[in-house]
Amino acid sequence: ERQEARPYNRQRLLVVANRLPVSAVRRGEDSWSLEISAGGLVSALLGVKEFEARWIGWAGVNVPDEVGQKALSKALAEKRCIPVFLDEEIVHQYYNGYCNNILWPLFHYLGLPQEDRLATTRSFQSQFAAYKKANQMFADVVNEHYEEGDVVWCHDYHLMFLPKCLKEYNSKMKVGWFLHTPFPSSEIHRTLPSRSELLRSVLAADLVGFHTYDYARHFVSACTRILGLEGTPEGVEDQGRLTRVAAFPIGIDSERFIRALEVPDVIQHMKELKERFAGRKVMLGVDRLDMIKGIPQKILAFEKFLEENASWRDKVVLLQIAVPTRTDVPEFSFTHGNITKHLLKKLTSQVHEIVGRINGRFGTLTAVPIHHLDRSLDFYALCALYAVTDVALVTSLRDGMNLVSYEFVACQEAKKGVLILSEFAGAAQSLGAGAILVNPWNITEVAASIGQALNMTAEEREKRHRHNFHHVKTHTAQEWAETFVSELNDTVIEAQLRISK
């Protein structure tokens, strides 16, 4: 019915991302149940009327048999999704290995894995080969479904090899690539053994986008220093061909959050939370459980604050939601001597240990200063929590953008709480004027900022909130998607004009 309501001649947009926005559960030999996950990208693209989006990606499950693959493809087609089937070995080498063990930590300034040199080099090569093979498999599916005039938008660090594969199929295809993580300083990117090949394949795209100008600048200087290409204010030039490089900061579907606060269940939940924490200021952290999020540092800063401010000890509570992810990534591990430790497990037990110590130290028989949850919350519970929070702590060590900060601001029209935000999150460049910016590595500074936030006058909170709320409301995910796609269309037209001159 959606199709009828929209203009007949909309442009088709093929969105290619590692993960489809669905979770698929097999119910029988040829039956699947699907649930659409309403992440930022999905709601962004649903809201855009100018084009008709189709998704191409991995469904997150291994489907070795043809009957199952056919049934899943059919079920996904109804949701405008097209699957790329990856077998277990490819997933292991490409997703667990090259994407999550090599590129993810490197792009977040955690460096390359530093185990036994020879072993790393060997697995590095096979993982890179699997990465290229997986990207080629994505390209095959795109090519199969591509129609002339379509726009192809590739997403994230999983698919850096895709623009090149696509242009080899069809040099006229309009190809854009967007990175959702930081792009690190060229000095960091230089350490990657496949540095040149990856840069060259990204440059095959017509438009390359990042969340911030800094990331775009890092990318251009990597192309200059590593490939010897000329960087211009427009992008990167190679033998007369220009790849446009620009910043497109993402946003959220803010109305979805604002509307949620009027749902009776959410109002009821907010009431319960307020009663539960009556007489105490609520501080909140919501993070995927990942090394980059700086959860231990944040909790240590909270401990320091309690240590130095005895009068606040029974008047403040920190709620930390740590959502488990990538728990199947065995490569999130390191080898020390001959013991291999799982980094995420280590991180979890480290966080538990610190929380236990602080609660033992500052808790009473009836109340503890930290509530820590190792799980996700549903959308409504999360909105209620955002709305009753006095101070949000977003203290990632590095983060592409960090939309938790945006979601918090969207839910704070009534309360006008304070956002403490890492200067190493992309969001610092858009919400910096309203937030208290901190260096998350400096525990003393973060502890002081907690005091500043809790003691802030209502006028100052109002002023800071106004700034951020305006930004979050006007810079939406929908606007982000529209801007990127129209810039991609323009870039291709300009390039054609240049050639015909």
Ligand code: G6P
């Ligand atoms: C980050 C990445 C996304 C990814 C998400 C969840 O935000 O930029 O591309 O989808 O994490 O990680 P996962 O590995 O579970 O897809």
